[in-house]
Amino acid sequence: MDRGLDSDIETIRALVRRSANELIRVPGAAVPGVLAPTIFFLGLTAVFGSLTLLPGFTTDSYASFMIPVSMLQGAGFTGAAMGVNLARDIELGLFDRFLASPAPRWVLLTGLVISAAIRSIIPSTAVFVIALAVGAHFPGPLGLLIAYVCVMGTATIAACWSAIIALKFKTQSASPLMQTVMLAAVLCTTAYAPQELLTGWLATVAEYNPFTQVVDATRQGFVGGVSWDGTWPAIVVILALTALLGAFALRGMRRTAY
C-alpha cells in the first residue's frame, strides 16, 4: 500500500472535521457541555466557599481553588461525549465505513482523540471566563498554558477510556459508565480541599490517584506560582494514561474488526 504519513494526517483531519460538524451544524450542541461544568463551578463555589476559612486552606478564594477542577470536569465530559458518539456510530453502522477502509486503526483513534482535545477547549474556556468574572485569580500566561495542556490531556484520556467502553459494549447505553468514571477520577482528588484537609478514605485515594497530580498542576497558577516540580508529574500521568488506555482502545478496535 502506498499510504504515506501524508494520507494518515489527511485522514485525521477529515475525522476531526466530521466531528466538528456536530458542533457547527447542530444548533445548541455545545450548550450541554458548557452548562454542566459551569453549574458545578458556580454551585460548588457558593456551597463550599466557606471552606477557605479552615486553618490550613491554601487560598482565600474558593473560586480560584475550584476552577481547575471544573475545567478538567468539562474536559472529561467532552472526552466522554466523544465516546458516546463513537458508540452511536457503532450502533448505526457508521463506524463500519471507517473500519472497512484501509486507514490504520491508530489513525482512527487519533482522529477521535484530537477531536476531544480540541473540543475540550470550549467548555474549559467558557468556565474559565465565568470564573474570572466571579473573582477567580488570573493564573498568569504560563499557569494558563499548563492548565490548557492538562485540560486537553484529560480530554484525551477521557476519549481513550470512553472509546474502550464504546468498543466493548457497542451501545450508547454505556454512556453513564464513560461519564461517571471520568467524573469520579477528577473528583476523587484534591478537588474540594487540599490534601492535608481531606478526611477518611479520600485522604488515601487522593494521594495515589494520578489525577491528583493533574488537578494540582492545573491549579498551580490559580492559587500561587507555577513550578516545574508541580508540572512534570501531571505530564507524566497524562502521557502514561494516554499510552495505556490508547493501547487498550486500539486493541478494542482490532477486536471489533481486527
Next chain:
Amino acid sequence: MRTFAVVVELGRRSVRQTFRRPQLMAPLLIIPTLLLAVQSAGAGRAVDLPGFPPVESFFDFLLAGAMVQAALLAGNSGGIAMAIDIEMGFTDRLLAAPIPRFAIVAGRLAGTAAVGAVIAVWFLAIGVVFGATIEEGVLGALVMIVLVMLAALAFGTLGAALALRTGSASVVQGTFPLVFVILFLSTAFFPDDLLLEPAQTIAQVNPLSFVVTAVRDPVISEWSMGELAAGLAATLLIGAVGLWLCSAALKRRLRMG
C-alpha cells in the same frame, strides 16, 4: 376498583422500565452516591467551621441531601420516560383507552414513588454501612423513607408536567443540569449560614431546603415537629404546583389533538 388496577399496572410498568434501563437508573443512584462519598470526605473538615450545626460527621449531614438529590433525579428520569412514551405513541394509546386521564399521570407517579422508596432504602443502607447514626432510630428511618417517597412523587409531578407539555425526551433530559442548580441553591450540601451569597438568601426560601431539612432531622437531632411540618408543607406545595401544571399540560395536549 378498575381505575386503581390501571394505576397499579401503569405504575408497575414504569418501575420495570426504570429498573430495566440501566442508563435511567444508574445516574439516579450513582451520581448522588459518588457526590456523597467525595464531598463527605473532601469537605469533611467543614464540621470544624464556626457556625456548623452539631453533627457526628459531615457524612451524616449530607445523607439527606443525597437522598433528596436522587429523588429529584428520579422525578427528572420519570419525566424522560414519560416523554419517551409520548414520542413512541404509547401515551396516545392510553388517552384513547377508556381510562381516566389522571390515571396516566398517576401510573407514572406511582412508579416514581416506588423508585423513591428504593432510593431511601439504598442511602439508609449506605448510611448504616458507613457509620451514620440515625438519632431517631428505626422510626426515624421509616419517616425518612416516607418523606423521600413523597419528595420523589412531588418532583415526579414536575417531570411529568414538563413531559406532557413538551412531549420531547431530549427537552426533559436537558433539564438535568437544572436539578443541580436547585440543589446548589438549597441546604442540601451545606448549612445555609455558611453558604456564600447569593446562594444563602435563595436557600433560605428554596422549598427544597425545607424538604432536605425534614429528611435530615431524624439523622442529626431529635424530632422537631416544626421542621417535619415545614418539610411536608414544602413537598405538598411542590406536588400541588406540579399537579396543576400536569393538568394544564394534559388539557392543552388534548385540545391541540
Next chain:
Amino acid sequence: MPAIEVSNLQRAFSAEVLAVAGIDLEVAEGEIYAFLGPNGAGKTTTVRMLTTLLRPTGGTARVAGFDVVDEPAAVRSAIGVALQEAALDPLMTGRELIRMQATLHGIARDEGRRRADDLLRRVGLTEAGDRRVGTYSGGMKRRLDLASSLVHEPRVLFLDEPTTGLDPVSRKSIWEEVEALNREGTTVFLTTQYLEEADQLADRVGIIAKGRIVAEDTPTALKTQVGKPRMEIVLAKGERSDCVDVLGGFGELLPPKDGKLMLEVAEGAAAIAPVVRALDEAGIVVESLDVVEPTLDDVFVDKTGQHLEGAEPGEPDTGEEAAAG
C-alpha cells in the same frame, strides 16, 4: 487467481448460534455472484467476514488474493463495501461523504474532489450532492453509499442487500449501475432476498440457508436442476383418457394437480403450438394452457423445503391454497 476464494468459512456467535456453518465458494474475476437467502440465513455475517469487519471462527477466505485475517489492510484497499443499512452520517453532505471516503483510502485531495464530482454525476446525485444526507430518500442514500464505495476503484465490490426496501424504479437504477460497473471489470459479490435480483444480475447464484450453501450455479442451470418447464393444461370437458396418449409424445406427464394436466416440456414455450395442434386434431377442447418456467424459488423449495420472501406461500404440491385461489 479468483477474486474471492472461501474455504469452510465459519462464524459462531455462541455455542448455539452458528451463523455461518462452513461455506466454500469461489468467485472469478469479473463475475457477479449473488448470495440468495431469507432473513437470518447468514448473508450479512458472510459479507462482514469477507470485508474484514468480523473475524471468522473457522476456515479461510481470500479476497483479491489476500487473506482476510492475515492481510486485512491489503484486502481493505482492494474492496468496496456498501453494507445493509446504508449507514451515512446525516450531518454530512453527499459530496463531503465521498471525499471523506477518498481520504480514508489515501487519495490526494484534488483527485478526491474530481472523483466525488464524477461519482455524484454517475449516480445522478449532482444536484443533491451539496445537501445534507439527512434529507435524502432511501434510494438516494443507497446510490450515495454505492458511489462512495467506488471512490478508490475497487477490484471487488461487496453489496449487502443493495435494493432491500427500494421501489422498483430505484431498484432498477441500482441494477443498471451494478451491471455497468461489472462491464468495466469490477467483480461484484451481492446478497439479496429477491429472486428477481439474483436472476437478473448474477452470473452465478449461491443459495444460502441456515448458514450453509445449499445450491450454487448459474440461474439457468439451477432452474433446470429442479425440473424442466412444464405445461399446465385445463381441458374444457374434464379429463379424457385419450389425451394422455396425445400428450405423452411431447414429454413426461406428471401427476395432475387441481384438475390441471401437468406436462414436462423441455423446450418450454416453443412446445405450445405443436401441443395445441395435436390436441385439436384429436378433438380435445382446451380451456387454458400455460407454460410455467421453474423459478429460483422452486430451487429454494427443492433444496430447503421453504419459500423465499416474496414468493407465493405454501407448498405447491399440497394444492389446498392453489385450489382456493
